[in-house]
Amino acid sequence: MKITEKEVRYVAGLANLQLTDAEVAKFEAELTGILEHFDRLKEIDTEGVAPMAQVLFASGETATLREDVPVPPLGNDAALANAPVSGAGYFKVPKVIER
Amino acid sequence: MDIARLSIREIRESLAARRYSAQELAAEALRFAQAENGRTNAYLHFSPERAMAAARRVDESLARGEEPAALAGVPVAVKDVIVTRGVRTTCGSKLLEHYVPPYDATAVERIEAAGGVILGKTNCDEFAMGSSNENSAYGPVRNPVATERVPGGSSGGSAAAVAQGTAVVALGSDTGGSVRQPASFCGVVGVTPTYGRVSRYGLTAFASSLDHIGPFGRSVADAAALLGTMAGRDVKDATSADAPVPDYAKLLDGNVKELKLGLPREYLKDLPGETGDLIGRAVQELQKLGCAVREINLPATDYAIACYYVIATAEASSNLARYDGVRYTTRAAGETLQEMYRNTRGEGFGAECKRRIMLGTYVLSHGYYDAYYLKAQKVRSLIARDFAKAFTEVDAIVAPVSPFPAFPLGEKVDDPVAMYLSDIYTITGSLAGVPCMSVPCGKTAAGLPVGMQILTRHFDEATMFRLAHAYETRAS
Numbered sequence: 001m002k003i004t005e006k007e008v009r010y011v012a013g014l015a016n017l018q019l020t021d022a023e024v025a026k027f028e029a030e031l032t033g034i035l036e037h038f039d040r041l042k043e044i045d046t047e048g049v050a051p052m053a054q055v056l057f058a059s060g061e062t063a064t065l066r067e068d069v070p071v072p073p074l075g076n077d078a079a080l081a082n083a084p085v086s087g088a089g090y091f092k093v094p095k096v097i098e099r
Numbered sequence: 100m101d102i103a104r105l106s107i108r109e110i111r112e113s114l115a116a117r118r119y120s121a122q123e124l125a126a127e128a129l130r131f132a133q134a135e136n137g138r139t140n141a142y143l144h145f146s147p148e149r150a151m152a153a154a155r156r157v158d159e160s161l162a163r164g165e166e167p168a169a170l171a172g173v174p175v176a177v178k179d180v181i182v183t184r185g186v187r188t189t190c191g192s193k194l195l196e197h198y199v200p201p202y203d204a205t206a207v208e209r210i211e212a213a214g215g216v217i218l219g220k221t222n223c224d225e226f227a228m229g230s231s232n233e234n235s236a237y238g239p240v241r242n243p244v245a246t247e248r249v250p251g252g253s254s255g256g257s258a259a260a261v262a263q264g265t266a267v268v269a270l271g272s273d274t275g276g277s278v279r280q281p282a283s284f285c286g287v288v289g290v291t292p293t294y295g296r297v298s299r300y301g302l303t304a305f306a307s308s309l310d311h312i313g314p315f316g317r318s319v320a321d322a323a324a325l326l327g328t329m330a331g332r333d334v335k336d337a338t339s340a341d342a343p344v345p346d347y348a349k350l351l352d353g354n355v356k357e358l359k360l361g362l363p364r365e366y367l368k369d370l371p372g373e374t375g376d377l378i379g380r381a382v383q384e385l386q387k388l389g390c391a392v393r394e395i396n397l398p399a400t401d402y403a404i405a406c407y408y409v410i411a412t413a414e415a416s417s418n419l420a421r422y423d424g425v426r427y428t429t430r431a432a433g434e435t436l437q438e439m440y441r442n443t444r445g446e447g448f449g450a451e452c453k454r455r456i457m458l459g460t461y462v463l464s465h466g467y468y469d470a471y472y473l474k475a476q477k478v479r480s481l482i483a484r485d486f487a488k489a490f491t492e493v494d495a496i497v498a499p500v501s502p503f504p505a506f507p508l509g510e511k512v513d514d515p516v517a518m519y520l521s522d523i524y525t526i527t528g529s530l531a532g533v534p535c536m537s538v539p540c541g542k543t544a545a546g547l548p549v550g551m552q553i554l555t556r557h558f559d560e561a562t563m564f565r566l567a568h569a570y571e572t573r574a575s
Contacts, residue, residue: 008457015416015460016423016437017453018445027457033516034458038405041474044481051476052483054308054338055294055532055557066334078201084430091425096436 001035003028100124102131103264105174107321110267111167114157121161121172125154125216128174132218132265139241139250141259143179145219146186150174153216160214169328171214176266178257179220180227180303181312183207186217190303191225191235191253194428194447204301205336206270206312206329213328218266221256225449226419227272227305229253230280230518231511234451239508244286244548248505251281254315258285261315268325269315274305275407276500276525278313279537283500283550286539288322288567289315293558294532295340297326298333306414307338309407309529319538319568323347326560342558350561351568356389358566361493365400366524370499373543378499381540381551381570385497388569395489395496399481400527406482407526408519409462409475416459419452454515479530486531486554495566496554499524500537504547524552534560538567 008027012019019027076089085092100119113119129147136142157171177183180190182200189195207217224234232240232255240255242248243263250259254271258281261269271278273291282289290313297312304310312329316322324347332341362382370378386392424430424443431446433439448456462471489496502521511518528535534557537550551570555563 003461007461011457011461011464014464015456016420016440016444017448017456018441019453020445023453027454030454030515031457031461034408034519035461037516037519038409038462038471041402041405041409041471041478044399044402044478046474046477046481049477049480051473052480053476055483074201081201082198082427084424084428093425094433094436094439 001032001039003031003035102127104317105267106318107170107173107267107324110172114161114167114172121154121157121216122151124172125150125174128216129218132174132260135263135265138246139243139259139263140238141221141240141256141263141265142176142219143189143222143237143256144187146183146217149183149186150216150218153211153214157214157216168214169324170210173215174218174267175210175215176219176221176257176260176269177207177217178223178254178269178271180223180272181207181270182301182303183217183220186220188220189237190227191223191237192447192449192452193236194422194443196429198427202301205298205333207301209329210325215328221254221260221269223256224253225452226303226415227253227274227277228415228451228455230276230521231506232256232281233508233512234449236449241508242285242505244546245505248507248547249284251284251501251505253277255281257315258282258287258289261285261287261317267317268321271313271315272302272305273311273313273529274309275411275529276522278315279500279525279535279550279552280522282315282537284505284548286542286548287315287317288319288536288538289313289550290322290326290536290560291529291534292326292330292560293340293534295338296342296534296558296560297329298336298339300333300335304418306411307418308414309411319564319571320348320351322536323351323560323564340558345561347561347564350565352565353569353572355385355566355569358390358495358562359493360385360390360392361395361489361496362392363397363400363496363498364394365397366498371502374499374501374503374549377541377543377549378551382497384573385566385570388573390566393493395493397482397485397489397527399478399485400523402478403482403527403530404520404523406475406478407522407530408458409471410479412455412459413463413472414459416456416463419456422447482527483531486533490556494555494562498552498554500550500552501525504543504549528552528554533557534563536563536567538571
């Protein structure tokens with residue numbers, strides 16, 4: 001499948017990726033090549049085959065449940081310690097609401 | 100003491116006999132690893148304070164007359180996609196250049212609880228995406244066996260550290276071959292356990308339905324010991340399995356007589372030159388040990404690369420959405436929130452991560468979901484079914500790890516399709532979720548290591564280790 005420049009820019013927008021014009025041109029060619037390979041999936045018959053979303057193994061029905069006991073949370077300071085910009089106990093971002 | 104060739108067993112015996120203390124060993128291991136790192140760039144950063152504190156706890160325990168724990172005093176390297184409290188964890192990405200995690204991965208906690216001494220964090224492809232370690236924002240790792248060549252990826256730093264002797268064992272992560280392939284390129288043992296065997300709590304997510312933590316060692320026994328300390332249910336990871344963990348060391352008895360081994364026809368038909376010869380010779384050795392070998396079919400193999408790269412990139416595009424300049428990454432300027440997101444991600448991610456985010460977003464986007472993602476999940480069922488059927492006929496599958504040995508740095512960076520195609524022998528086991536490992540099986544004429552892959556049934560790492568150990572210790 002040939003992917004167009006317009007599609008590359010659309011997908012980059014969905015993915016929140018700012019691409020340079022050179023990157024757009026490069027991805028147009030590269031993604032086309034890779035998607036051509038992906039297209040071979042069409043050759044194999046999967047009629048009646050269930051999709052596999054996860055590796056499943058035999059286990060008790062409640063094996064993934066745990067006791068509902070409170071544990072101390074990370075804490076505000078630790079959670080904010082790696083934020084590029086924070087203040088007053090919050091993550092700070094550019095203004096999102098206009099008055 | 101030859102610091103570069105130590106084994107877990109030797110360390111335990113030496114500590115018990117008071118030939119050296121855990122702190123003396125840790126100090127020497129740190130000195131050696133730091134001095135040698137320039138040759139390979141295997142470590143990104145060291146954690147001397149944490150290492151010395153862990154070693155001190157081991158010495159205190161020994162002073163109280165306690166038996167050395169399973170990894171007492173053992174120098175361990177940890178791939179930099181696995182979080183370590185208070186020790187920088189970059190995932191090989193510029194975005195996490197300054198990230199200092201506030202918590203430990205469960206695997207890290209368990210290693211230290213067993214007396215392990217974490218020396219530092221190892222280099223890797225950015226967010227574990229790559230097969231050559233050339234996608235690290237901090238420069239490639241060089242293969243210690245041949246420094247003009249790649250160590251494999253994405254856990255290239257961990258494989259190189261163990262091969263070079265700057266760690267006794269190491270942790271890697273494997274999504275489509277990222278432990279086994281570098282193990283094969285560097286001539287060490289690398290293990291991808293059953294999906295769910297080791298908690299992924301604290302492993303930076305790449306493709307959640309495929310991600311594993313796995314150990315490296317210079318011997319099967321060392322890699323098995325490391326797996327044994329990490330394995331088992333963890334309430335912090337709902338996908339971790341509640342399956343009993345055997346004492347692997349006790350099962351390495353050398354007895355593999357009448358074990359039934361399968362050779363996949365699909366893997367061997369195009370296997371080139373020296374790699375094919377070395378695998379063929381290894382199979383003959385296994386027959387001499389008493390194994391019964393037969394050919395088997397894994398008919399969906401031809402579709403595995405496409406299946407894997409659709410699923411892995413789709414999951415990656417979703418998992419990597421969190422790196423947005425708000426909570427833990429660096430941030431680029433932007434007038435609006437969305438502009439800030441886009442600039443942060445556009446400037447912060449390297450080329451391979453961008454490529455995979457683009458592919459994953461595309462295959463999940465409106466109009467393509469059924470044709471790619473859903474179709475790939477159905478093909479994944481067929482691949483898993485192939486393995487389930489094969490394991491009704493044989494106890495283990497023997498296969499190559501990579502179609503070729505370590506290649507020169509720079510040789511494949513401009514050809515992503517060729518790079519993806521080289522993952523063919525490792526991704527099938529990942530998709531099926533079965534345990535698999537690479538064990539060294541000789542060298543090419545140019546002296547480059549080649550690994551043989553062994554795959555077994557879900558949760559049957561014991562048979563895999565027994566076979567690999569019997570092969571490793573065979574009378575040659």
